[in-house]
Amino acid sequence: MNISQHFPVMIVIIPLISAVIIPLIGRIRRIYGWYVSIAATFSSFLISISLLMTVFEKGRISYWLGNWEPPWGIEYVVDYLSGFVLVVISFIAFIITVYSIKSVGKEIPEHRITPFYSIYMLFVAGLLGMIITGDIFNLYVFIEISSLAGYALIAAGRKRDALIASYNYLILGTIAATFILLGIGYLYMVTGTLNMADLRERLPLLYDSKVVRTAFAFFTVGLSIKIALFPLHIWLPNAYTHAPSVVGALQAATATKVGVYAMIRIMFTVFKPQFILEVVPVSQIFLFLSAVAIIAGSVLAIGQRDIRRMLAYSSIGQIGYIVLGIALANKSSIIGSLIHILNHALMKGGLFLVVGAVVYKTGITDIDDFKGLGKRMPFSMAAFTIGALSMVGVPLTVGFVSKWYLALGALQAGMWVFVPVILISSLLSAVYFWRVINNIYFKDDGVPARIDDAPAGMLMPAFTLAACCIIFGIAAFIPVYITGFAAEMLLRG
Amino acid sequence: MIEIFLGKYNYWIYITLMMIGFYAMIAKHNLIKKIIGMNIFQTAVFLFYISIAKVKGGTAPIVWEEAIQYDNPLPHVLILTAIVVSVSTTAVALALIIRIYKAYGSIEEDKILEMNN
Numbered sequence: 043m044n045i046s047q048h049f050p051v052m053i054v055i056i057p058l059i060s061a062v063i064i065p066l067i068g069r070i071r072r073i074y075g076w077y078v079s080i081a082a083t084f085s086s087f088l089i090s091i092s093l094l095m096t097v098f099e100k101g102r103i104s105y106w107l108g109n110w111e112p113p114w115g116i117e118y119v120v121d122y123l124s125g126f127v128l129v130v131i132s133f134i135a136f137i138i139t140v141y142s143i144k145s146v147g148k149e150i151p152e153h154r155i156t157p158f159y160s161i162y163m164l165f166v167a168g169l170l171g172m173i174i175t176g177d178i179f180n181l182y183v184f185i186e187i188s189s190l191a192g193y194a195l196i197a198a199g200r201k202r203d204a205l206i207a208s209y210n211y212l213i214l215g216t217i218a219a220t221f222i223l224l225g226i227g228y229l230y231m232v233t234g235t236l237n238m239a240d241l242r243e244r245l246p247l248l249y250d251s252k253v254v255r256t257a258f259a260f261f262t263v264g265l266s267i268k269i270a271l272f273p274l275h276i277w278l279p280n281a282y283t284h285a286p287s288v289v290g291a292l293q294a295a296t297a298t299k300v301g302v303y304a305m306i307r308i309m310f311t312v313f314k315p316q317f318i319l320e321v322v323p324v325s326q327i328f329l330f331l332s333a334v335a336i337i338a339g340s341v342l343a344i345g346q347r348d349i350r351r352m353l354a355y356s357s358i359g360q361i362g363y364i365v366l367g368i369a370l371a372n373k374s375s376i377i378g379s380l381i382h383i384l385n386h387a388l389m390k391g392g393l394f395l396v397v398g399a400v401v402y403k404t405g406i407t408d409i410d411d412f413k414g415l416g417k418r419m420p421f422s423m424a425a426f427t428i429g430a431l432s433m434v435g436v437p438l439t440v441g442f443v444s445k446w447y448l449a450l451g452a453l454q455a456g457m458w459v460f461v462p463v464i465l466i467s468s469l470l471s472a473v474y475f476w477r478v479i480n481n482i483y484f485k486d487d488g489v490p491a492r493i494d495d496a497p498a499g500m501l502m503p504a505f506t507l508a509a510c511c512i513i514f515g516i517a518a519f520i521p522v523y524i525t526g527f528a529a530e531m532l533l534r535g
Numbered sequence: 536m537i538e539i540f541l542g543k544y545n546y547w548i549y550i551t552l553m554m555i556g557f558y559a560m561i562a563k564h565n566l567i568k569k570i571i572g573m574n575i576f577q578t579a580v581f582l583f584y585i586s587i588a589k590v591k592g593g594t595a596p597i598v599w600e601e602a603i604q605y606d607n608p609l610p611h612v613l614i615l616t617a618i619v620v621s622v623s624t625t626a627v628a629l630a631l632i633i634r635i636y637k638a639y640g641s642i643e644e645d646k647i648l649e650m651n652n
Binding site for chain 1: 557560566569573576577580583584587609610613616617620623624627628631632634635638639647651
């Protein structure tokens with residue numbers, strides 16, 4: 043028996059088991075919990091790369107849990123889309139785990155570090171499970187695993203505001219998850235199946251059924267809360283602001299991205315593109331909402347004083363970009379969306395990591411206090427600047443590539459109004475990042491001279507992400523090539 | 536008309552319960568009451584699942600010679616999972632409320648918001 047045959051399930055099992063091992067091994071020495079987390083996320087990353095390569099060699103991988111044949115058993119599916127997102131998410135999780143120990147050691151009481159890593163691994167397991175599963179009820183279970191772990195991680199923040207942020211997120215997140223559960227129930231009621239591929243076969247006959255449409259409505263609202271699409275974003279800014287730095291980075295870089303992935307799965311795999319474009323023109327609503335999200339997120343970000351809150355609002359705008367690409371539903375726009383998932387994970391992850399390093403060294407989060415930080419922490423600020431440039435969408439960064447494809451997709455769909463939306467929002471993000479960059483490099487006073495740069499253990503991960511922004515910006519053909527296959531697969535009617 | 540109300544009474548029950556729970560989650564200021572609302576909200580969906588599992592004339596899905604038809608056991612199993620999720624969510628929420636009470640000395644949302652400002 044070949045072990046690589048079981049890779050699809052191991053990618054979930056490894057973080058899940060390590061969540062149990064960490065409390066045990068953490069009793070010996072606290073640092074061992076961190077070692078286990080690194081080993082687990084790194085092996086998940088390697089496995090996901092191997093899976094993606096297998097997909098390119100042999101096509102779609104279908105893994106039957108317990109050898110029960112789908113649609114009766116649970117199926118794990120790796121195709122171009124899930125393979126790509128798996129690589130992105132497990133990579134980010136690995137990088138942030140490597141970074142985490144110093145920041146966690148400073149921000150979290152010592153006796154809570156071991157449980158923190160345990161919950162951290164549960165969160166990662168939930169996300170990876172959401173990506174790989176081909177069963178819609180299994181998707182719900184993994185959504186709840188990652189969400190529950192997420193609430194606990196956010197509540198680990200230093201200030202008491204973190205508790206309220208986590209509580210509000212819990213209430214909204216539970217409403218969202220229950221809506222998704224209800225949607226699943228409606229689909230099961232009329233089709234009698236929970237397997238995504240099987241649903242895809244059976245649903246077209248029922249597209250006129252009110253039950254199916256109601257189910258779709260529940261999915262839409264539930265997932266929109268989970269991804270914080272504009273009018274449903276209320277939980278996000280507080281959650282990202284008050285969470286520990288590491289959790290802020292992890293949540294911002296992965297959680298909403300995986301939510302968007304689940305949305306793509308529901309819209310294009312469970313339902314067919316034809317359903318969202320013609321039968322129920324929900325894509326029109328999404329186009330409108332995403333345009334509002336793009337502009338509103340950027341405008342709100344300009345007004346913020348706390349840098350983490352600014353980045354959180356900017357995340358809401360970036361989610362708008364991704365949803366815009368999905369709603370335009372042509373090949374270029376979906377490539378744009380998928381690259382923006384990679385892109386936003388790299389940039390926002392990197393930016394939050396730098397902010398975490400600043401908090402670690404100085405405790406500053408107010409943008410006005412950043413004056414002169416460029417002299418004191420030159421390397422950290424260089425990584426921040428690269429992330430910011432990519433966020434604005436300067437050529438040669440990966441931010442440019444996704445915006446280019448999104449604009450191209452908008453033109454191909456004949457919706458040229460969205461091109462100025464993308465441009466205006468890029469200008470607005472230049473405005474809010476300029477505020478920070480200006481303080482960092484062109485103002486002198488403020489940060490005391492004794493502050494030096496962050497330790498290498500924090501700098502290296504932040505720089506890796508910043509370097510990836512540039513590497514994939516120049517070698518853009520790599521993500522474009524992979525996501526091109528994914529987009530074609532999704533649009534096949 | 537009567538057909539709509541009585542013939543599908545299970546749906547009416549679940550919708551009513553769900554809305555009661557939803558109202559409590561949104562409108563109540565007490566954090567514990569919100570959680571009670573959340574439980575009603577989730578339980579309503581569980582009842583919906585259980586009710587769609589019923590087959591006319593079916594018995595419990597256990598092998599039995601006299602059985603003509605069995606109820607669908609799958610929704611029951613799904614809901615067992617969902618109940619576990621619901622219990623865990625409640626546990627996390629209650630743990631949060633305990634810490635909120637220690638930090639703020641209150642579990643009334645308006646008072647907490649006042650303290651934050």
